[in-house]
Amino acid sequence: MNKLLILGTRGVPAQHGGFESFAEKLSLFLVEKGWDVTVYCQEVGWGAVSESVWQGVRRIHIPVRQSGAVGTIVFDWRATCHALSQNGLFLTLGYNTAIFNLLQRLKGQTNIINMDGIEWRRDKWGMLAKSWFWLNERAGCWIGNHLVADHPRIREHLATRVSAEKITMIPYGAENVSDADASLLLPYGIEPGRFSVIIARPEPENSLLEMVRAFSLVRRGHKLVVLGNFRPESNLYHREVLAAASDEVIFPGAIYDAPIVHALRFYSRFYLHGHRVGGTNPSLVEAMGAGCAVIAHDNPFNRWVAGVDAAYFVDEPACAELLESLLTDDAAIARMKAASSARFAERFTWDQVLREYEDMLVAWSDRR
Structure with a gap:
C-alpha cells in the first residue's frame, strides 16, 4: 500500500486557507484510491502528541501553546521531528520552514515540497521575515527531493535555483459552483x-x-x-x-x-x-x-x-x-x-489537479 504523510498545514478538515483545503481534497482523494494517508494537525494548548482518524485519514495532533507565526514555526519543528520516526513518502506544503526538512533529507526520507508563492517579495513582511523566507526558499529547493510549482512563472523562478527537471507544475484547484442559494x-x-x-x-x-x-x-x-x-x-x-x-x-x-x-x-x-x-x-x-x-x-x-x-x-x-x-x-x-x-x-478542476498529484506521487512512491 502506498503511504503518504502531509506536513506544512494546520490540518484537516480545512478551517483556514488554501493549503488546508488542498490537503483535505488530496487526502480524501488518495484514501479512496487505497492510499494510507497521514496529515499533521496543529492544535492549540498543552499536552502530548495524539492521533485520531477522520474519514479514513490518520491525523497526528501536535499541541502548540504559542500563537501566530511563532506557533506555526514551533508546530513545523515538532511535526518534522515526529516525522523522522515515520515511514512513507512525504509531501510538505510550503517552504516557510524548509530548513527543518534537512533532518528528513539526512535520514534518507523522500520529501516533495510544494513551493507555494514567492513569499519574500510580499510587501507585508519586514526585512527579518523576508530574509527568513528567502533563506528557506533556497533551502527548500536544495533539500526537497522534488518540487511542485503551482504556476508556470513559479516554475520559471525555481528553475533559476535548481534544474527544471526537478520541478513539476500543478496548479491549485477549486469546486465548480453551478448554482447557489x-x-x-x-x-x-x-x-x-x-x-x-x-x-x-x-x-x-x-x-x-x-x-x-x-x-x-x-x-x-x-x-x-x-x-x-x-x-x-x-x-x-x-x-x-x-x-x-x-x-x-x-x-x-x-x-x-x-x-x-x-x-x-x-x-x-x-x-x-x-x-x-x-x-x-x-x-x-x-x-x-x-x-x-x-x-x-x-x-x-x-x-x-x-x-x-x-x-x-x-x-x-x-x-x-x-x-x-x-x-x-x-x-x-x-x-x-x-x-x-x-x-x-x-x-483548474479538482479532478485534473488531484489526478496529476496522484501520478506524481505514485512515480515517487515507486522510486522509493
Whole structure:
C-alpha cells in the first residue's frame, strides 16, 4: 500500500486557507484510491502528541501553546521531528520552514515540497521575515527531493535555483459552483447581479485600497462587498481602506461559511482581484469556478490563470475606467463569465489537479 504523510498545514478538515483545503481534497482523494494517508494537525494548548482518524485519514495532533507565526514555526519543528520516526513518502506544503526538512533529507526520507508563492517579495513582511523566507526558499529547493510549482512563472523562478527537471507544475484547484442559494444574500442587503465582490486579505500587495477608491470615485447604483478580516484599531492600512469607501461598499468581515461565499461569488456582477504577488491564487480560481466575470490586477500570475478574456488594470485610474465601462455592459459581462467557466474547466478542476498529484506521487512512491 502506498503511504503518504502531509506536513506544512494546520490540518484537516480545512478551517483556514488554501493549503488546508488542498490537503483535505488530496487526502480524501488518495484514501479512496487505497492510499494510507497521514496529515499533521496543529492544535492549540498543552499536552502530548495524539492521533485520531477522520474519514479514513490518520491525523497526528501536535499541541502548540504559542500563537501566530511563532506557533506555526514551533508546530513545523515538532511535526518534522515526529516525522523522522515515520515511514512513507512525504509531501510538505510550503517552504516557510524548509530548513527543518534537512533532518528528513539526512535520514534518507523522500520529501516533495510544494513551493507555494514567492513569499519574500510580499510587501507585508519586514526585512527579518523576508530574509527568513528567502533563506528557506533556497533551502527548500536544495533539500526537497522534488518540487511542485503551482504556476508556470513559479516554475520559471525555481528553475533559476535548481534544474527544471526537478520541478513539476500543478496548479491549485477549486469546486465548480453551478448554482447557489440566493436567499443567503438577504442578510447583507444585496441582490443577485446588483453587487460585485472582493475576497482577499486586506494587505497592500492585494490592491484593496486602489480597488475600493476606484469603485468609490462616483456613485454607481451598485454595491461592492469586500470580504476580509479588518482590524482598524491596530492596522493603519485597514483604516485607510475603510476611510476610502463610499456608502456603497459593504464590509461584512471574513466569511468562512462555504454556501454563503459560493452565493456571493455566483451572483456577483464582477469579482475584483488585486493580488500582485504569488502563483495560482486559490481565491481567483474559486471565483472562476463560480463563473465570475473577473477584473484583475495586470501581472503574469493573474493573466495565466484568468486568461485573455478577463479585464485587467495596472493602477487605480485604470480600475476606475474598467468599472465605468463594464458595470453596465451586460454583453461583455456574459462573455467574461463564459470565458472564466471555460478557462476553469480547461485547467483548474479538482479532478485534473488531484489526478496529476496522484501520478506524481505514485512515480515517487515507486522510486522509493
